Amino acid sequence: MNKSGLEYDVYIFDLDGTLTESEPGIINSVQYALEKMNAPVSDRQLLRPFVGPPLVYSFVNTLHMTEDEAMRTVRFFQERYRRAGYLENSVYTGIPNMLRKLKALGAHLAVATAKPKEFAEKVLAAFGLDGYFDIVAAPMDEDEAKSKERLVRKVLAVESGRAVMVGDRDLDILAAKACGIDAIGALYGYGTREELESAGPVAICETVGELTKLLTGSDEVMPGAFISLEGCDGCGKSTQGKMLAQWLETRGYEVVRTREPGGCDVAERVREILLSPDTKGMTGICEAYLFAAARSQHVREVIKPAVERGAVVVCDRFVHSSIAYQGAGRGLGIDAVREINAIAVDGCLPDVAIWLDVDPALALERRFANNNPDRIERENAGFMNVVREGYAKIAAMDGTLTRVDASGEPEEVFQRVVGALKGIL
């Protein structure tokens, strides 16, 4: 064991089938290439063994092509993969947390993949993994792609200390052994248990959780993150929330999508009282306490436990809604509403609160598309302007709220939302 309690100093990961679930993009692109070669294969199951090992090798050995045919097929593959295939990919859930933990313990991390360097780097960047690795060993030409051992040696040439290789195929394990280092099999990838066992790894892990425990030596998890989405009614929160959750999931995060008021049984019941158009004569102060009451349950039952187990919580509205709607909108004052919520939130505040800011007139138009407005949505445009001013005040005051321009197409707005996340993941 080294000084931070880790068994190894250098952790070398295979990419496809170990860090990322790359099957869809690879199989779609292999199918495209085979069609171009007039040798279509429609059964995707038959093409599964193509994920991971060098493609030339698979075309020659599995489909009995000549080297020359295999090279031509690879070029068709690359044409589609470069355009679309590399994005038809996702990171296995739990991988970012595992890498984060290893990094925090001082490990050096590397990738050794048969994927051409250009693609390996594109995939790592597109899925937010690029920042973790000290070196990415990937082939610069088709010749280099044929030998995983050469790629592992590239890592070992620059990284010193005790190294281990983690991979999902026998070729990964055999390459590590040829280099004289230990290897661990990732059974959640594309290889079978028999395949991995026959290559002789020091261990086989069935899940990312098991692998994390083995590599880091403990069950302890690093806390996840808490993101809230804020804004006037009709600002596009739900659309952005959905897009954000999906984006995070493809990057390997466990996502808990929730909302306020609500998010758990007790709070959903309070929501009914708060939003029912039949609830008449509720004072602003009663409203503020009910929102805070629902929040206190939601924080303890859903948000805190999720963040503690390493998940990313994406919540539609949180305490900033109370400050803007009750503090500004109902005129209770920002400080009073903060105070009412202090015990409710129990120190659990968003790592980033994103205020989707749109012109209330535009939001109003979006709101009219909703045929069944709730009690608060029935407020007039003047109320919404005051709420917006409330958000603007908080954003200017203390940096706990990040303004994002929410005008334009959902995809454009989403790019801004992602920009506002910088640093928290």
Ligand code: TYD
């Ligand atoms: P929401 O569920 O976001 O409505 P929709 O799904 O239609 O966008 O929120 C319900 C309403 O409750 C909304 O008008 C904002 C209001 N609200 C407050 O006034 N204070 C609060 O603390 C919260 C969480 C919401």
